[in-house]
Amino acid sequence: MTDPVPTTCMRCAVGCGLNQRGVDTGYGVDAVRGNANHPVNRGMACSRGIDETADPDGKWLTRPMVRRDGELIKTTWDTALFEAQRGLGETMDHDPDAVAILGSGQQTNEAAYALGKLARGGVGTRFYDANTTLCMASAVTAYYDAFGSDAPPPTYDDISDAETHVVWGANPAVAHPVMYRWITESAADGELIVVDPVRTKTVGAADHHVPVDPGRDLDLARAVLARVVETGGVDEAFVAEATTGFDDLRAALPAPATAADRAGVGMETVDHLAEALADDTLIYWGMGVNQSVQGTDTAGALIDCCLATGNLGPGSGPFSLTGQANSMGTRVCSSKGTWPGHRDFDDPDERAVVADAWDVPVDRLPDDTGPGPVGTVDAIHDGPVEAVYIVATNPAAGMPDATSVADALDDVFLVVQDAFRTETVDHADVVLPAATWGESNGTAINMERTVSRVRPASDLPRGVRTDLNIIATLGNVLVDGLFDRPADPASVFDEFAALTAGTDADCSGISHERLDEDLAVRWPAPDAETSAGYRYYDGEEPRSSESRTASGDDAESVWTFPTPSGRARFSAGAGRPLPESTDEAYPLLLTTAREADGYNTGVRSRESPDDPGPLVARVHPGTLNDHRDVVEPNEADDLFVRVASRRGDVLARLSPDDAIPPDVVWLPIHHPATNDLTHPATDPRSDEPNLKQCAVRLTSPASDAVTPAFERERLPRHP
Numbered sequence: 001m002t003d004p005v006p007t008t009c010m011r012c013a014v015g016c017g018l019n020q021r022g023v024d025t026g027y028g029v030d031a032v033r034g035n036a037n038h039p040v041n042r043g044m045a046c047s048r049g050i051d052e053t054a055d056p057d058g059k060w061l062t063r064p065m066v067r068r069d070g071e072l073i074k075t076t077w078d079t080a081l082f083e084a085q086r087g088l089g090e091t092m093d094h095d096p097d098a099v100a101i102l103g104s105g106q107q108t109n110e111a112a113y114a115l116g117k118l119a120r121g122g123v124g125t126r127f128y129d130a131n132t133t134l135c136m137a138s139a140v141t142a143y144y145d146a147f148g149s150d151a152p153p154p155t156y157d158d159i160s161d162a163e164t165h166v167v168w169g170a171n172p173a174v175a176h177p178v179m180y181r182w183i184t185e186s187a188a189d190g191e192l193i194v195v196d197p198v199r200t201k202t203v204g205a206a207d208h209h210v211p212v213d214p215g216r217d218l219d220l221a222r223a224v225l226a227r228v229v230e231t232g233g234v235d236e237a238f239v240a241e242a243t244t245g246f247d248d249l250r251a252a253l254p255a256p257a258t259a260a261d262r263a264g265v266g267m268e269t270v271d272h273l274a275e276a277l278a279d280d281t282l283i284y285w286g287m288g289v290n291q292s293v294q295g296t297d298t299a300g301a302l303i304d305c306c307l308a309t310g311n312l313g314p315g316s317g318p319f320s321l322t323g324q325a326n327s328m329g330t331r332v333c334s335s336k337g338t339w340p341g342h343r344d345f346d347d348p349d350e351r352a353v354v355a356d357a358w359d360v361p362v363d364r365l366p367d368d369t370g371p372g373p374v375g376t377v378d379a380i381h382d383g384p385v386e387a388v389y390i391v392a393t394n395p396a397a398g399m400p401d402a403t404s405v406a407d408a409l410d411d412v413f414l415v416v417q418d419a420f421r422t423e424t425v426d427h428a429d430v431v432l433p434a435a436t437w438g439e440s441n442g443t444a445i446n447m448e449r450t451v452s453r454v455r456p457a458s459d460l461p462r463g464v465r466t467d468l469n470i471i472a473t474l475g476n477v478l479v480d481g482l483f484d485r486p487a488d489p490a491s492v493f494d495e496f497a498a499l500t501a502g503t504d505a506d507c508s509g510i511s512h513e514r515l516d517e518d519l520a521v522r523w524p525a526p527d528a529e530t531s532a533g534y535r536y537y538d539g540e541e542p543r544s545s546e547s548r549t550a551s552g553d554d555a556e557s558v559w560t561f562p563t564p565s566g567r568a569r570f571s572a573g574a575g576r577p578l579p580e581s582t583d584e585a586y587p588l589l590l591t592t593a594r595e596a597d598g599y600n601t602g603v604r605s606r607e608s609p610d611d612p613g614p615l616v617a618r619v620h621p622g623t624l625n626d627h628r629d630v631v632e633p634n635e636a637d638d639l640f641v642r643v644a645s646r647r648g649d650v651l652a653r654l655s656p657d658d659a660i661p662p663d664v665v666w667l668p669i670h671h672p673a674t675n676d677l678t679h680p681a682t683d684p685r686s687d688e689p690n691l692k693q694c695a696v697r698l699t700s701p702a703s704d705a706v707t708p709a710f711e712r713e714r715l716p717r718h719p
């Protein structure tokens, strides 16, 4: 029997330490358990992390492929890499911005760093994204607005200290099971409030459910803020000592009752939320907040709620729930919105440091961070992009208005690198089969900034290479000498970590060797001993709810934020209308969310690799009754209907469910059909798409296609 190998679960961003045991003969993982020695989870793990790590159900890629006469055929690595290099190389030679590169929070830090180095320093394209723009960009933008850096102040250590837990637009019971357990254990002695239009599994454990109307989160957050101000709930000492912009915020707040009415929530509920913030409070939020045209403004308002009530010390603070396992890692290392270590993308000195470290001309680095995936697809339709290299992500199913995305991918030279056969692979000209994390060596960073090792428990299957190996090999044929030969994960991590020295995301005290000993280290870690805890204050313990000002009125502030004033900043974003309201033609509101075990467009967890299974639409029984005339039962009495938006229409099985509000259609975001319907409008600050709401109607399954193509062309990106 093989020895257990300590590693990190790459299924979600909780970042649990696991022990994996490889099979005795052949390839694969035989057994997986939570690692009792790992500081993050102390042996806890969920069935999803265990099962999918040991035995993913997806359709694996095992040989490179190239397209011949319209068909993907198996080939050698030499042929596949030659064709990828020729297509990407010829394109970048005439215009770096003609090449787009899309990465993923499923990659290790080493692979994500290497892909960013290739995109920005090798190719020099502005059309590059590490997937964060599809999930965390709104939270990141709000963090920068408030704190001057992308570092959520709390850590997991705060969960047990919190008295009030507010979960807003998130369902950790299915998305982050181990963290959900910590939250509910802590809330047993306090209070759990869940803000969600849908009665989710997390709501089932809540003391108080706030069924905000879909897309009205900002109205509710501003109603709560206004009520905090009205009722004297502001921590005046903290606001005076550590913040700026409060007077502007106060002047811009709506009347609480007006905002509450827009949110569809009664004033007694607003009062309850405002009062709960008087205790040490953690506000967690997820995609229900971020994936909206007002995502940045809503995330900013939730941070404002914490700032106004002094909830920034132990057991309190704003805590965005990261989805993909290494989303935080890609924020730190991938050169998407900032250079490695959060170095300012526009700062000439920082650009010179990065170019020098990469040994590339500084004028090759693109001048701006690019538009994100939706803008990249626009640049295929109407801009310079002619070739796309996609690594470990599935935009043909995961992006809004997915039919339009798939059409765009057919118009470019497309290289796809993945472990699994995705919808995007079907559009590729070259396919590069990559290893999964059970076969890879590197690190990941969880949502609370903890770096942890990812180790292989199995040999690489024949025909498969690691992400880092493929990126570095392709990078070196595109730009000679961009990477060491061979690219060793520990050396790549050292290169990344050295680039973070002295930054607010300092990982220079971390190495593979240290992680082999310590298992997990939280950044900032500027030396080999430090594993950071609290952010944004110096000296002694900051405030508790009993004494919000540790240092007294006359003392110097203990709080320091990397903003020009050294203070945290209130936001005053008033939002904007949702991109699509319901109307006579499309009278129902579509909302999308995660189902248990759903992740990454479901490519790892489909029971049948070639069939994602029926799309199940949950609707309130009253909504079903209102649409009986278009519903058709099959022989088994399952009810089928066609769900149509202005972008497309999909066949769905209806599931009556009173957890869903009336006149709302709920679809799972990880089914590949769902995004045929969603709207590609984006938040103008973060570029994050409004994946959560759009207008739909139900029609008979027998009806013809219902979406005129011209309607799609008129869609505004920033309503």
Ligand code: SF4
Binding pocket: 009, 010, 011, 012, 013, 014, 015, 016, 044, 045, 046, 047, 048, 049, 050, 176, 177, 178, 179
């Ligand atoms: S909670 Fe997340 S990281 Fe932990 S075992 Fe489950 S899927 Fe893996």
